Amino acid sequence: MCGIVGYVGKRDVIPVLLGGLQKLEYRGYDSAGIAYIQNDKMHIVKSKGRLTNLEKKLGDVVAENTIGIGHTRWATHGEPSDVNAHPHTDAAGDLAIVHNGIIENFAKLKTWLQAKGIHFISDTDTEVVAHLINYFDEGDLKTAVMRAIKMLEGSYALGVMSIKEPHRIIAARKDSPLVIGLGKGENLIASDFPALLEYTKDVYLLDDGEIAVITEKDVEVYDSYGNHIEKEHFTIDWDVAQAEKGGWEHFMIKEIHEQPTAMHDTLMARMRDGKIDLSEINITEELIKGIRGIHIVACGSAYHAGILGKYVIENIARIPVNVDVASEFRYRMPSPLLSKEDLFIVISQSGETADTIAALREAQSKGAKVIAITNVKGSTISREADFTMHTQAGMEIAVATSKGYLTQVLCLYMIAAEIGRMRGSLDDADYIDFIENLKKIPSLLEQILRDKEKIQQLASQRFMDVNEFFIGRGADYALMMEGSLKLKELSYIHSETYAAGELKHGPIALIEQNTLVMVLATQTVLMEKLISNIREVKARGAFVVAMTQQRNVETVEKEADMVLPLPDIDDLFAPILAAVPYQLYGYYTAVFKGCDVDKPRNLAKSVTVE
């Protein structure tokens, strides 16, 4: 989860590192630090809290024509503090490292090193690596790093530098992302593309087990045995403007407003001659005829996208879909149940979520061909999956996802339509109609984004709530999982999602006078039942805010305290539209509460640890 950055070149290394860390702050933000070499000395500056604290500490120090590494932390071992912040060093402070990942055998290694008289000052797993590299350093840093990482269990992306070799950074990775930016007369390392874009779009994507030696003029990559290897360049297709707020107050609201374009682009990327074409991801008639079921595995909002996908695929394609949280799937005892006749789909915006990667590998080890839905080309998941369907959301920076989630949902709708068509459960006319509905979505989302006053007003009235409920039935229930998560993540208001029919089996005990119950009511066949559920909570004092298509407003108005209208669209597609008002509700509630919307407390965007 942490962000690492490193620079070798002529520029003043301080603003390069700080700028890079700022772009990576979404990965963790409880402390930050940098190391740079100047006048033959290693300088380390670290600070607990946000990056601005580090900037203040650094003042106007300048360090040109040198090397440096930086880190922004999401604490795993040891509380956020100056001491636990990276970079960590050897005892003499001559060697500095930054690390993203978890060293699982750190306690054993620490005891081993302590027995050799080495003294530790932090609670981190990373400090072990610094001492270990120093222990093996007999004059060649690359060899020392290679020997040290052979002893590590767990995951790491590492940036290492030493005053004994002041012109190069050594980088290594296993199960944590690391990219190398190839500049002109300068080179960089980073956990992710945004930190590099200002300098270059040409990168090497380091693979597990590889080690790189980065100097001003050159980057050399070696396999885990030390053999020199030729890497292919990868070109990032995002540009630097996407990593800027462009006049918006927060990335979150910018990205919410980018959804019409993201949805349009994601749909059009797969349309050929008026039809959806998924042959590139192996969704072919031959494959579909042979499958018995579908597994979808993901984390967080991507998991919620999978749940909505389940409702839509089962409805349209009439095939059972099993959706699992990746951290549960991978450890199913004694092992996950998977048949070769099942289609396996993983979903991940970042393409770097550790548990999702592990689930993908587990499925492949069982002989499954994995389809990935991901937003980041070149990410681990996009490289390791057998087939990848890229969402066209563009760079997503706000920690809580919006356009990432909605474009994943769209991909699952496309998969549903294709499988339905191939299996004959969706006839030609309905298939065309399905596509027409999908095409309408971008302009309807624009309309929702224009008419957001009612949501803002509701947020201004409810931002002091301590508890809210999000309920729905069928696909609406799936969407409410995401609606509730947005509120929770952004505003820290406790919110629960419940299948409306299940509420009476316990959670209804929590409904008190004026408890806000958000109801999504877009599924006509379930409307009667849902209205009964509205009455049940209203009878216990709830304040009910219901969302439904314009055509149902009159009916729902009789039951709810407030109705939020959605543009008219077929029931199956209405949950897609409903995602946006709930994102806006979470956003404005958080703004009224004064929360840090783009970087909610305790969260990180890219969860690269288990």
Ligand code: G6P
């Ligand atoms: C984190 C983010 C969520 C995201 C989840 C899965 O928890 O804060 O927004 O949904 O990770 O991330 P992925 O990149 O795999 O979609």
